[in-house]
Amino acid sequence: MSGFAQDHRVYWPPMKALHALALCTVTAFGTAAPIPHAGAATAVPAATQQMTIPSHGSTLLGIFYLAAGPGPHSTAIIFHGFPGFEQNLDIAQTLRAHGWNVLAMHYRGSWGVKGNFSFEHAAEDADTQVAFLLDPANAQKYRIDPNRIVVIGHSMGGYMAASAIAHNPKVAAAVLISAWNIGADYDTRRHIGTAAPTTENEAKSLSKDNNLAPLAGTSGLALAREIRAHEQALNFLNLASSIAPRPVFVITASEGLAPSDHALAEALAKAGDTHITERHWDTDHSYSGQRAELANAILQWTENLPH
Numbered sequence: 039m040s041g042f043a044q045d046h047r048v049y050w051p052p053m054k055a056l057h058a059l060a061l062c063t064v065t066a067f068g069t070a071a072p073i074p075h076a077g078a079a080t081a082v083p084a085a086t087q088q089m090t091i092p093s094h095g096s097t098l099l100g101i102f103y104l105a106a107g108p109g110p111h112s113t114a115i116i117f118h119g120f121p122g123f124e125q126n127l128d129i130a131q132t133l134r135a136h137g138w139n140v141l142a143m144h145y146r147g148s149w150g151v152k153g154n155f156s157f158e159h160a161a162e163d164a165d166t167q168v169a170f171l172l173d174p175a176n177a178q179k180y181r182i183d184p185n186r187i188v189v190i191g192h193s194m195g196g197y198m199a200a201s202a203i204a205h206n207p208k209v210a211a212a213v214l215i216s217a218w219n220i221g222a223d224y225d226t227r228r229h230i231g232t233a234a235p236t237t238e239n240e241a242k243s244l245s246k247d248n249n250l251a252p253l254a255g256t257s258g259l260a261l262a263r264e265i266r267a268h269e270q271a272l273n274f275l276n277l278a279s280s281i282a283p284r285p286v287f288v289i290t291a292s293e294g295l296a297p298s299d300h301a302l303a304e305a306l307a308k309a310g311d312t313h314i315t316e317r318h319w320d321t322d323h324s325y326s327g328q329r330a331e332l333a334n335a336i337l338q339w340t341e342n343l344p345h
Contacts, residue, residue, distance in 0.1 A: 082108050084106040086101060086102070092166075094153075095153070096146045096147075096152050098145070098146070102139065103134040103139065104181070109139075110183035110184075110186075111137060114187070116142045116190045120193060122148060122149060126142075126192050132334070139180060139181070145159060147255045148252055148253055150252075155254060155256045156261070160194070165202055168206045172206075185210065186210055187208065187210055189203050190212070193218045195215075196215055197219065200274040203281055204280035211285040212285075214287070215332070216295045217288075219295075219302070220273075237259065238259075240266075241259040243258075245258030281311065283310055284313065286306055286314050288315065288316045288317075289319075290316070
């Protein structure tokens with residue numbers, strides 16, 4: 039299994055206002071606005087691009103929300119959880135409306151992407167997405183500022199975001215939303231509750247709630263065995279020294295993950311990270327009653343990231 043790494047966070051000011059449209063417009067009263075002089079700049083409209091990205095012999099599928107304006111734009115990657123019924127695309131739309139590009143892809147073996155799903159493969163796919171954004175040709179094509187790349191992850195995606203920033207020093211910052219510390223699952227009994235921490239009980243818990251329905255090439259037992267075999271690599275506390283000193287926004291809810299996520303914040307601080315922000319909502323794992331507040335909190339956090 040490939041190693042998993044760590045890193046830190048940064049704050050940036052809001053994007054500058056977009057250039058005015060160089061088109062003839064009509065006022066509410068029907069009066070045509072003056073036609074701009076020849077050579078005036080034409081604004082680049084926002085766009086939504088269906089994406090395919092090669093990764094380890096498979097092709098990841100997803101979407102790239104592209105901000106309006108010539109850029110280069112701050113760019114985020116949103117990593118979805120296990121298995122990804124909630125994709126947090128409302129956060130993507132909020133960020134795009136304020137000048138961000140946002141990439142959202144599916145991992146190998148999930149949601150129709152060919153290949154076998156595993157936690158290792160998902161982490162490799164997260165690194166692939168970062169590399170895609172950092173490629174100079176892609177940065178130019180999609181108007182990406184390679185110095186302003188942020189990873190955002192929810193649940194399992196929170197581990198993937200931590201892994202991606204740890205593996206990639208050019209990632210500027212990370213947002214971890216109810217991040218699942220996969221490698222600590224047996225110790226915390228996150229999924230199995232009061233049941234004995236056996237591989238069989240872990241497998242049953244991973245298989246419930248239709249979790250395996252969108253996944254291919256795996257099983258609850260295979261995933262439970264992977265967690266047991268790679269507990270250290272899948273424990274995000276071991277990534278803290280590789281993440282620091284970059285900014286990290288740790289967001290928690292009342293579903294039971296807050297203690298392990300706070301432990302990561304403490305590990306980051308111990309590693310010398312002075313750019314850690316924590317916020318807690320008394321809500322469920324999907325932040326069902328707090329979606330607008332969640333998106334706005336992330337947006338406001340990005341506005342403090344330095345250039």
